[in-house]
Amino acid sequence: xxxxxxxxxxxxxxxxxxxxxxxxxxxxxxxxxxxxxxxxxxxxxxxxxxxxxxxxxxxxxxxxxxxxxxxxxxxxxxxxxxxxxxxxxxxxxxxxxxxxxxxxxxxxxxxxxxxxxxxxxxxxxxxxxxxxxxxxxxxxxxxxxxxxxxxxxxxxxxxxxxxxxxxxxxxxxxxxx
Amino acid sequence: xxxxxxxxxxxxxxxxxxxxxxxxxxxxxxxxxxxxxxxxxxxxxxxxxxxxxxxxxxxxxxxxxxxxxxxxxxxxxxxxxxxxxxxxxxxxxxxxxxxxxxxxxxxxxxxxxxxxxxxxxxxxxxxxxxxxxxxxxxxx
Numbered sequence: 001x002x003x004x005x006x007x008x009x010x011x012x013x014x015x016x017x018x019x020x021x022x023x024x025x026x027x028x029x030x031x032x033x034x035x036x037x038x039x040x041x042x043x044x045x046x047x048x049x050x051x052x053x054x055x056x057x058x059x060x061x062x063x064x065x066x067x068x069x070x071x072x073x074x075x076x077x078x079x080x081x082x083x084x085x086x087x088x089x090x091x092x093x094x095x096x097x098x099x100x101x102x103x104x105x106x107x108x109x110x111x112x113x114x115x116x117x118x119x120x121x122x123x124x125x126x127x128x129x130x131x132x133x134x135x136x137x138x139x140x141x142x143x144x145x146x147x148x149x150x151x152x153x154x155x156x157x158x159x160x161x162x163x164x165x166x167x168x169x170x171x172x173x174x175x176x177x
Numbered sequence: 178x179x180x181x182x183x184x185x186x187x188x189x190x191x192x193x194x195x196x197x198x199x200x201x202x203x204x205x206x207x208x209x210x211x212x213x214x215x216x217x218x219x220x221x222x223x224x225x226x227x228x229x230x231x232x233x234x235x236x237x238x239x240x241x242x243x244x245x246x247x248x249x250x251x252x253x254x255x256x257x258x259x260x261x262x263x264x265x266x267x268x269x270x271x272x273x274x275x276x277x278x279x280x281x282x283x284x285x286x287x288x289x290x291x292x293x294x295x296x297x298x299x300x301x302x303x304x305x306x307x308x309x310x311x312x313x314x315x316x317x
Contacts, residue, residue: 023191026292028266028273029239031191032257039179059183066191 013037013079020075031066038065038082045086048137050094051126057093061086083142084152087134094130124174132167135160181261181275185286188264188273195271195290198303202285204314206261206278209285212313213263213274216242216256223309269293285310 015037022030039062046057064085072081125133138144138152146164150157179187182199189197202209212219220230226246234241242254242265256265263274271290276283287307289298 028188028192028264028271029255029257031188032264035179035184035187059186062179062183062187063190066187069191 013041015078017075020078024070042086046090048141049090049134053093053097057090061089087152091130091134124171127174128167128170132163132170135163136167139164182277182286185273185275185288189288192290194297195288196298196300196303197288198300198307199286200307202283202311202314205281206283209276209283209314210260212310223306
């Protein structure tokens with residue numbers, strides 16, 4: 001089995017706010033080091049949220065992050081900012097590539113044959129619509145609270161709660177079938 | 178680790194106004210990178226404004242350089258150099274090279290960024306330098 005849905009969430013990379021400030025002020029070697037620190041985290045999130053578009057999503061997210069770096073007001077908040085940009089980019093790329101095979105209303109009614117070859121948790125997650133997959137990934141793999149997920153996605157906390165409920169049900173059905 | 182060509186694109190996004198060019202070079206990666214990595218020998222051969230380069234300190238991938246221009250002025254630069262990636266900066270300029278092995282050929286990307294935005298680098302200069310580097314990599 002490739003993954004454990006209830007594994008201890010991985011922490012953010014330990015990014016020094018002074019390095020971020022140096023990068024913002026034009027120190028390109030600091031920018032280069034920052035890229036070393038952020039790229040694995042950005043890629044990991046993209047693999048989990050947009051598995052079939054992970055390479056493009058990670059590159060687009062990094063471009064957006066480094067283009068927007070001068071606008072970041074609080075260097076100590078860089079990781080929540082990076083997370084928000086990455087998650088939104090991954091969702092957009094996943095949808096753009098047309099990889100979402102069913103919307104939230106129809107996924108529950110999929111035939112059992114759609115789960116043939118299901119081999120692990122990551123595979124089960126990848127079969128969820130991205131709107132459900134993202135909340136499940138952020139809650140169970142990244143360890144975010146429902147409020148943090150709401151802030152990251154820019155949606156009400158109540159919507160997060162209902163999507164999580166549907167996502168868990170859909171995941172369970174996919175896993176047990 | 179992020180591919181050097183993709184890495185250079187991200188760096189360019191962080192440096193508005195930078196000039197970036199790419200060239201498919203008909204020479205193997207090792208030959209191309211040998212030209213780039215020998216900063217002292219080769220930088221003055223493709224960069225018309227540089228008279229000499231001296232590596233004054235080396236700590237793994239990180240280097241300190243003294244770069245003399247054609248007017249006789251010498252400026253300190255710091256650099257990070259490893260196969261496929263070279264990034265240099267001074268108070269006035271940023272220079273980067275990135276290379277991807279294409280199996281017998283090499284994709285080489287080059288970025289220059291003047292911190293004084295009143296004098297931006299032209300893409301034509303980048304293209305000329307890439308052309309010269311190709312000649313050097315081919316034994317010219």
